[in-house]
Amino acid sequence: MIGWLVFFFSLFIAMLGYASYRSYSKERTSDDFIFAGSNIGTILGFLTFSAALFSAFTFMGMPDFFRTHGVGAWIFLALSDALMVFFLIWFGFALRKRASINGYKGVAGLMKSCYGNSFAGYLVFASAFLFLIPYVAIQIRGISIFLDAAFPDMLPYWSWSALLVFIMLIYSEIGGLKAIVYSDAIQGVIMLTVIWIIGVTCLQMSGGLEAGLEKVSATNPDLLTLPGPKGLFTSPFLIASAIAIILIPVSQPQFTTRLVVMKNLKSVHRMAYAVGIFAMLVILPTAFIGLYGAIKYPDASTADFLTNALLFDQAVPVAALAVVGLFAACLSTTNAQIFALGTELRSLLSGSDKTNMRITKISIMVFSLIVLVFSTYMSDELVLLARVSFTGTSMIAPVVLGAVIFTKPPKSLIVLSTLALATFIASLLEIVPGKIAGQPIDYLMYGVLFIATAVIMITHSQTQKKQHATQS
Template structure:
């Protein structure tokens, strides 16, 4: 297997080197470095968006999620992603139209310009920092669990994490956002191919869909129904998850920026449709792997199940390709999100461009070191941790939506989102009740934020209309 591993790794690293070379410009502006020149076509746009959305947590987290919590995992992710695709069709149009009016260097700076209020930008940046750092750490945690369990004598846990971060820093420094997008494209293709090979293999080893389902039915019938054996998939959980995932293009800056840097609106719409198809194709085989795990490894730890199903139970070439695929998935997502934090920081700076770029690159280094530390502190519930990240950033979605919809957005939205974000963070720390009215925190917050945001927007629209009429 070592021979296959070296072969695939060399191919992957060679493709990264070529992408870096193609993306490098000696005297590039910050616009070229941070926003890829805002001229991304449909195919690259679709692959970079999909790869950032479906990453190591999909490859590793979703099979384990199916194994532990059952078929509700398909509804949790599949249905939510489908709705997100339809939402992108409207949001992409409205965002690009508004960005053309006020300019765009990042979501935080964009919101700051729209509200004409520096605290609006700080609020968006704080949300991104608080929840993207854990999300990036999830990727590193996931791949480190897998690699450390699979190759216990090769590198210590922290060694795998450090290797990922070093490659990410070097790669992003050389090529900027364009190189990261090429990396995403490579990763997206590898992810789709590998996950289907492993998914079909696992389904065959489970005896096929019918035999595998029957075995699960006999051992743990609750896996095949809602709310699942642990009662996770309640209506409140599924509705809140759908809202959080739908808001990803609004509240997660790496996705918002990708909508802006597409070369035209037609490319955005084609990209959205392609992402929907990719979502179905990439989630389905994770269910096959999860079914196999429920049959053969019902009581195994996450690390044991993943290392067995993705590595030890596969043929050597497939196992080697799985390692490279996971490494690529983790690298591209880590790249995208750390770089997105750098973009957000850059969008809040003013003054000399070269000075701002130095500060931005230093910021990316600091963010990477924080991620390294955080990755050693989080648990193995990769999908649930990813969902917390989506839910946390969605608390500031009213701010971004208001900036996109209104020429002079209401300041009251800033207060509403700040209170929502603060309560969500404090609930995670255990300083305030985690949920109320019999609902989990995110669902309860949406029950307040959605009607409150709607009322404030309607009042603002009415007031603006009367002023124009006068």
């Protein structure tokens, strides 16, 4: 086992080193460092987008989610991701058009420019910081749980997290976004390959799909129906989850920036279709692993189930490759999100290029240390914690959509997004009830946000038309 681990890790680290080497340039500007020359093609674009989107929470969280909550997990993620692809096509076009007019340094900087209001930029940055830091910590927590359970006497628990953060910092500091894009491509291919090998193996050990479903039906039939054995997959939960996932490209800057740095609009559209296919391919085998867990490890803890299903029940080379695949999946998301936070901070700065570059690099290091600390306090509910992150960042979607749609967006959208973000945070802190009239607060808030945003935008559009008519 150790020999295979050394072999696969050496190969993986060598590929990351080569990606960093290819990306490094002494003459680069801060724009080259942050935006990779804004010349990303379709293949690299869809691999970096997919690797950032599907991470340790997919590799580890989704099998456990299927095992615990049943087939509704497919509706929760796969169908929501499919809907997101259709939204990407329109949003990519509108965003790139606005970025070409106002310039693009980051989502926060774009909001500051479009609204002529610094608070709009700080609102976007605050949302990203508050919810991406915990989300990154989830990834590190997940891989640390797995590695610590798999190799209990090799390293202290915190060492696995520190090692991952250290590797991420090295190549992102050297190569910037271009190095991250190359590494994402490597990690995306590794993750997809490994998860299918393990998924097919788990399906075979379950006796095949039909036999496996019959075993689950005999022991826990609620896993095959909605809302699931724990009643999680209610209509409000699924609708709110779908909205949060669809809005990821709007509200999470690591994805928004990837749409802007693509070579052209045609590449964006091709990337969107490829991401949809990748989503189906990467989520399907997690259902097979979850099915296997529901049959063989129905009452096991998350750590015990994952270490057995992904490691001890696999052939030695596959188990070693699984460790590398999990490490790669975690790394691809953590580097994308930490780097995005540095980008957003940089977009709000007004100093010289050299000063901005230095501050950006220092901020990436600081954010990484904060994540490292947070990862020791996160729970094991990886998927549900990820959903909180999606929902939290989506609260500022109205302000971003307003900036993308209108040349002079209504500033009332800033107020609306601020109130929505504050209310959601208050609900997490239990200052505001998590349910009102028996309905989850995020579900109710999306209804209010949809109506309020529509009213504001329609009113603003009509006002602009009247002004144009008067002027002409």
